[in-house]
């Protein structure tokens with residue numbers, strides 16, 4: 001037999017307590033009795049009670065107060081009120097206090113039992129319902145947490161993507177394109193545009209409209225221009241999640257964002273994004289991503305500008321030295337400039353990247369900067385050098401590399417300057433490097449350098465015939481020079497690129 005529920009009877013009439021106790025104990029229920037509310041409260045503190053029958057009018061604490069106490073401490077215990085004088089007021093109070101039923105005195109015992117069974121059944125359902133609700137709540141909570149986690153992960157991924165996208169940019173001109181491409185990709189925008197704010201008017205510099213043919217720029221409409229200029233003056237990003245067609249935007253734009261790009265608090269650019277076709281709309285979150293991105297872009301632009309400025313300054317200073325060296329010798333004037341031009345066309349012919357061509361430009365102009373350390377008496381000597389003098393001259397590639405090596409971030413340039421007199425067969429200087437040990441850009445520079453040197457008048461000899469010059473280069477193919485570089489050079493020379501267009505023009 002199942003263990004039966006424990007019942008608490010509360011009544012100041014002891015005869016009722018006795019009769020009820022006897023009856024229910026006989027039926028197998030454990031029974032506890034109390035003479036008033038206060039006694040009952042004490043029992044409830046120590047016993048697990050499953051159901052409580054209580055009278056209303058009792059000394060010390062009445063039945064309704066007891067019912068209220070039970071509702072507050074454990075609302076799973078059903079309370080049944082037994083009263084001789086039911087009134088409307090009492091009925092309302094009992095219901096308010098969580099009383100589940102009331103019986104009118106004189107009460108028949110079998111009536112009490114029916115009532116007990118019913119409330120216990122209801123109580124079971126009530127408890128099950130609470131457990132179920134808690135489970136559902138728990139699941140909902142879990143679902144919510146999961147969703148939040150996914151959201152955070154997505155956010156982190158997007159921010160990371162933006163960070164890495166803008167960290168690898170090496171030129172400020174790429175940034176604007178990257179801004180609008182990333183906007184299209186991350187925000188799923190139909191269009192993104194970037195404007196430079198020029199004397200209080202936006203000037204569109206780049207646009208991205210996926211899957212569209214032909215030129216994208218259709219000019220700026222008045223409404224958009226007004227919104228852009230408002231954003232500039234407010235210095236705050238703007239979100240029009242849903243275009244209500246109140247005349248502030250063209251009708252074909254469904255959702256719109258305008259985000260300023262400021263450097264040192266001065267706005268110099270505006271990024272716009274719009275949705276024209278899809279059913280999605282921009283949200284505050286999108287605006288946050290876009291603002292994060294423009295901040296990152298602004299920071300990158302500032303850094304690059306700083307770096308480009310330093311690089312430019314450095315270059316002009318160093319090149320001034322080279323020009324000063326060349327100016328000392330009328331035969332070598334403009335030598336570095338011509339060598340650079342030849343080297344760059346060879347580099348382009350051989351498929352060098354724009355970054356490599358930049359390095360070649362820098363190293364080409366400065367390849368002989370080390371001659372600053374060679375005495376004029378040797379450098380400007382009108383006849384052929386002695387072996388000792390030649391050894392001194394040879395030092396210029398190391399001196400040059402040391403000068404450039406002192407500078408920040410010019411490692412490739414330094415290596416090229418150092419190696420521009422290395423020979424493909426390993427008999428050059430200063431390190432006797434051979435073949436691919438010599439940096440490609442140095443191998444290119446070497447051909448350009450020799451070609452220009454033997455093409456010009458020198459203090460100790462006259463300019464050679466072009467055929468002889470070309471023969472010397474050809475003879476050096478595979479010994480002094482990289483055969484691939486010579487081939488590229490000869491092709492360009494045959495096409496007249498070097499001699500006619502470039503070399504003679506300088």
Ligand SMILES: [Fe+2]
Pocket residue numbers: 367368396420421449
């Ligand atoms: Fe040199």
